[in-house]
Amino acid sequence: MSEQVKSPVSLGLLAHVDAGKTTLSEGLLYLAGARRSVGRVDHGDALLDHHELERARGITIFSKQALLQTRRLDLTLVDTPGHVDFAAEAERTMPILDCAVLLISATDGIQAHTMTLWKLLEKYQVPTLLFINKMDLPGPGEEALMAQLQRELSAGCVNFSRPEELEESCALCDEALLESYLAGGSVTAENIRQLIAQRRLFPCCFGSALRLEGVSEFLQVLDTYLPVPVRSNDFGARVFKISRDPQGSRLTWLKITGGSLMPRSVIPGLEQKAHQLRRYSGDKFTTLERALPGMLCAATGLTDTYAGQGLGAESSSEPPTLESVLSYRVTGDLEPVKLLPLLRLLEEEDPQLKIVWDEGLKQIHLRLMGSVQLEVLRSLMLQRFGVTLQFAEPRILYKETIENTVEGVGHFEPLRHYAEAHILLEPLPPGGGLVFDTVCSTDVLEAGYQSMILAHMAEKTHRGVLTGSPITDMKLTLLVGKAHLKHTEGGDFRQATYRAIRQGLMQARSVLLEPWYAFVLTLPTAQIGRAITDVRAMGGQFDAPKTLGELSELRGSLPASELGDYPQELAAFTQGKGRLQLTLDGYRPCHNTQAVVESIGYDPEADLENTPDSVFCAHGAGFTVKWHQVREYMHLESGRREDKPRLLTGNLNPEDKTLEAILKREFGEVRTQLYRPAPVADPADRITIRPPKQQYLIVDGYNMVFAWQELRTLAREDIDAARRRLQDLLSSYAAFKKYTVVLVFDGERRKDSPGEKTVEGPLRVVYTAEGETADAYIQAMAAQVGKSYTLRVASSDGLVQLSSLGSGVLRVSARELEQEVLEAQEQMRKYY
Numbered sequence: 001m002s003e004q005v006k007s008p009v010s011l012g013l014l015a016h017v018d019a020g021k022t023t024l025s026e027g028l029l030y031l032a033g034a035r036r037s038v039g040r041v042d043h044g045d046a047l048l049d050h051h052e053l054e055r056a057r058g059i060t061i062f063s064k065q066a067l068l069q070t071r072r073l074d075l076t077l078v079d080t081p082g083h084v085d086f087a088a089e090a091e092r093t094m095p096i097l098d099c100a101v102l103l104i105s106a107t108d109g110i111q112a113h114t115m116t117l118w119k120l121l122e123k124y125q126v127p128t129l130l131f132i133n134k135m136d137l138p139g140p141g142e143e144a145l146m147a148q149l150q151r152e153l154s155a156g157c158v159n160f161s162r163p164e165e166l167e168e169s170c171a172l173c174d175e176a177l178l179e180s181y182l183a184g185g186s187v188t189a190e191n192i193r194q195l196i197a198q199r200r201l202f203p204c205c206f207g208s209a210l211r212l213e214g215v216s217e218f219l220q221v222l223d224t225y226l227p228v229p230v231r232s233n234d235f236g237a238r239v240f241k242i243s244r245d246p247q248g249s250r251l252t253w254l255k256i257t258g259g260s261l262m263p264r265s266v267i268p269g270l271e272q273k274a275h276q277l278r279r280y281s282g283d284k285f286t287t288l289e290r291a292l293p294g295m296l297c298a299a300t301g302l303t304d305t306y307a308g309q310g311l312g313a314e315s316s317s318e319p320p321t322l323e324s325v326l327s328y329r330v331t332g333d334l335e336p337v338k339l340l341p342l343l344r345l346l347e348e349e350d351p352q353l354k355i356v357w358d359e360g361l362k363q364i365h366l367r368l369m370g371s372v373q374l375e376v377l378r379s380l381m382l383q384r385f386g387v388t389l390q391f392a393e394p395r396i397l398y399k400e401t402i403e404n405t406v407e408g409v410g411h412f413e414p415l416r417h418y419a420e421a422h423i424l425l426e427p428l429p430p431g432g433g434l435v436f437d438t439v440c441s442t443d444v445l446e447a448g449y450q451s452m453i454l455a456h457m458a459e460k461t462h463r464g465v466l467t468g469s470p471i472t473d474m475k476l477t478l479l480v481g482k483a484h485l486k487h488t489e490g491g492d493f494r495q496a497t498y499r500a501i502r503q504g505l506m507q508a509r510s511v512l513l514e515p516w517y518a519f520v521l522t523l524p525t526a527q528i529g530r531a532i533t534d535v536r537a538m539g540g541q542f543d544a545p546k547t548l549g550e551l552s553e554l555r556g557s558l559p560a561s562e563l564g565d566y567p568q569e570l571a572a573f574t575q576g577k578g579r580l581q582l583t584l585d586g587y588r589p590c591h592n593t594q595a596v597v598e599s600i601g602y603d604p605e606a607d608l609e610n611t612p613d614s615v616f617c618a619h620g621a622g623f624t625v626k627w628h629q630v631r632e633y634m635h636l637e638s639g640r641r642e643d644k645p646r647l648l649t650g651n652l653n654p655e656d657k658t659l660e661a662i663l664k665r666e667f668g669e670v671r672t673q674l675y676r677p678a679p680v681a682d683p684a685d686r687i688t689i690r691p692p693k694q695q696y697l698i699v700d701g702y703n704m705v706f707a708w709q710e711l712r713t714l715a716r717e718d719i720d721a722a723r724r725r726l727q728d729l730l731s732s733y734a735a736f737k738k739y740t741v742v743l744v745f746d747g748e749r750r751k752d753s754p755g756e757k758t759v760e761g762p763l764r765v766v767y768t769a770e771g772e773t774a775d776a777y778i779q780a781m782a783a784q785v786g787k788s789y790t791l792r793v794a795s796s797d798g799l800v801q802l803s804s805l806g807s808g809v810l811r812v813s814a815r816e817l818e819q820e821v822l823e824a825q826e827q828m829r830k831y832y
């Protein structure tokens with residue numbers, strides 16, 4: 001038989017827990033000849049559940065892949081975890097799926113989590129097939145299930161287990177196709193592939209994965225009808241996971257979306273080379289000499305990649321929708337100084353953990369979806385690092401939004417610094433998230449500064465003023481801003497932006513938001529009255545209950561903070577017959593705002609890291625102006641069109657005040673029209689931005705050695721020692737701040753310079769090659785890295801104008817960096 005070139009396609013398996021995803025994967029692998037025997041999750045020998053914890057628990061925890069060949073396709077199955085605690089792990093795979101199989105367990109029908117996954121598949125626009133599993137067990141039967149799928153998911157669900165009616169049912173999904181079919185034409189496999197690709201047709205197959213019934217038919221359907229996306233010739237890839245192999249090598253998991261990738265060649269968008277490209281099936285891999293579009297591979301040797309990152313033609317993806325609403329305080333049998341970096345390693349692998357150091361309380365907090373994830377994390381820490389973790393009572397993660405539109409003003413002008421920003425804060429509907437925009441004309445503030453301000457809006461979690469919780473459901477728009485020709489330095493607009501947002505929040509009417517769960521409660525009909533009373537007591541809402549024989553079902557929603565240990569209570573009073581499914585239903589105004597605000601006791605003006613105040617300059621010295629007086633000092637007029645013209649008085653100098661008094665006495669009240677409408681920006685000038693990028697800092701080593709007091713003194717004695725000291729300082733700084741720092745030394749100054757590069761965690765040290773200056777190296781690197789990262793450069797003033805490197809690059813002076821490093825040291829000292 002001639003070797004046919006098959007198309008690589010990635011196919012995800014998604015469903016609620018225990019629906020049979022792993023069992024189906026094993027069945028498909030066996031029938032396609034990729035495995036000699038069928039692995040069984042119940043026997044702990046499934047190819048895909050190979051992690052110790054998975055075998056022990058019988059559930060999938062980490063998403064994994066396996067390869068199989070069909071006649072037409074080179075398929076990569078991506079098995080995902082179904083437990084809601086690992087839903088974010090499943091969601092992270094969605095941007096890299098060409099197609100998905102959504103499993104439905106015939107005994108359970110459509111579960112709350114099935115709906116969550118269905119909506120996510122729609123959000124990520126993944127063509128989807130359905131496999132209705134466990135048909136060997138008693139259940140409602142094929143017809144009733146098909147009706148439920150068509151009613152609750154989509155009318156495009158078509159039963160592919162019934163070949164007789166297939167053409168007609170598929171034709172019904174498309175008007176033109178129906179017309180041609182009714183006129184006697186036929187529906188081709190290509191027609192069907194197109195409808196699936198457009199998400200207008202969702203093939204449904206029935207079977208039993210465990211008994212291998214309907215599985216080879218399903219494989220046939222996949223082989224015939226799975227659409228293959230058109231791939232571009234330009235290189236593009238998405239990072240979907242970071243993990244470590246048993247030897248501890250860091251793996252960056254990539255899906256190649258266009259072009260191809262070879263090991264040991266520079267990856268566009270990163271300035272690094274992969275040592276190896278591995279193609280995994282289960283826990284085994286082969287190495288690739290070339291990764292083709294559609295393939296998933298794990299690259300070794302890359303240091304600062306992150307899940308969600310886009311490379312080459314791909315842009316970075318938005319953060320996942322599913323997030324935890326509970327934060328746990330964590331301690332271990334290790335001092336925080338040692339515990340934190342270990343937790344950070346796990347956070348890199350599961351970014352949803354979101355480890356937070358609470359400076360006020362001197363505690364480590366992390367986000368968990370629930371108790372199963374908590375137990376898994378505990379086992380992982382023990383297994384990998386021999387550390388035992390303890391978790392304290394979870395806290396609800398509140399958010400804040402605003403009710404009215406305000407203009408926030410921030411001004412930052414200590415001596416020889418300058419920046420002012422006016423930012424409009426507008427409420428968005430629930431679920432709107434944070435949106436950033438600018439309407440500032442480039443005549444008022446050049447585009448480079450504007451994109452900096454937008455990056456500063458996006459780069460950090462801005463805290464509300466009621467409880468210090470993150471803000472959401474708001475649009476932040478840059479109205480106007482001002483820079484100084486000489487004195488605006490990197491960092492000034494960061495200060496002005498942060499302060500403007502907080503100043504705006506202080507003026508606005510804030511609203512506290514709390515997470516709500518949607519629930520489906522099933523329990524014996526006799527006990528439905530008790531359940532209704534309980535849900536009412538928790539402040540929940542519900543629809544009329546439905547009776548399904550001996551059981552009744554109650555659907556509704558309730559505040560997460562009130563749930564407590566209700567699942568256990570339910571199990572107790574129903575003798576284990578009651579079942580409560582919960583899915584996050586977004587944030588709503590808090591039902592007990594006052595009590596929460598009082599118990600948190602947050603004072604926004606005392607939160608110095610998030611100050612709403614501004615700094616102005618007079619007689620060569622900076623002074624603080626309280627947030628409620630900023631408008632009297634600000635240098636720019638209000639950027640809001642709807643602001644009433646107002647009399648400018650606050651920032652007149654004393655002579656002007658006297659003059660004003662005279663004029664007033666002589667001529668009556670003067671109304672100077674100082675208001676100017678905000679210039680309307682050309683829509684082409686609008687800047688759109690991506691989610692926060694990783695921070696990257698390039699440092700000109702010798703420049704720092706000669707500018708920092710401590711290093712200069714050291715260098716007089718021993719230049720090598722000064723270099724090492726700088727390396728140490730930056731290494732801990734980088735680790736603490738979670739920045740990637742590249743320290744560049746001019747190789748010219750070291751006679752023996754090999755042009756070498758060394759890596760120490762997040763710090764990389766580079767000696768430039770002979771004949772290459774540090775400036776030239778930095779410039780080249782900035783041009784490359786600046787596109788994909790938030791980039792700052794600490795270098796000599798002699799370095800070419802950084803503005804020529806692109807608008808995203810910020811310059812930090814040696815003095816500023818020294819200040820930052822000292823501050824970080826101070827924080828670390830307090831912290832540890």
Ligand SMILES: Nc1nc2c(ncn2[C@@H]2O[C@H](COP(=O)(O)OP(=O)(O)OP(=O)(O)O)[C@@H](O)[C@H]2O)c(=O)[nH]1
Pocket residue numbers: 015016017018019020021022023024041042058059060061080081082083133134135136137207208209210211
């Ligand atoms: N009777 C029956 N049992 C099945 C079938 N498919 C899977 N099972 C059983 O259902 C249980 C869960 O199967 P898994 O394949 O681990 O389910 P999963 O969807 O991968 O579960 P998670 O990965 O934990 O979300 C196991 O005990 C399987 O043996 C089936 O078709 N019929």
Ligand SMILES: [Mg+2]
Pocket residue numbers: 021022023049059060079080081082
């Ligand atoms: Mg599984």
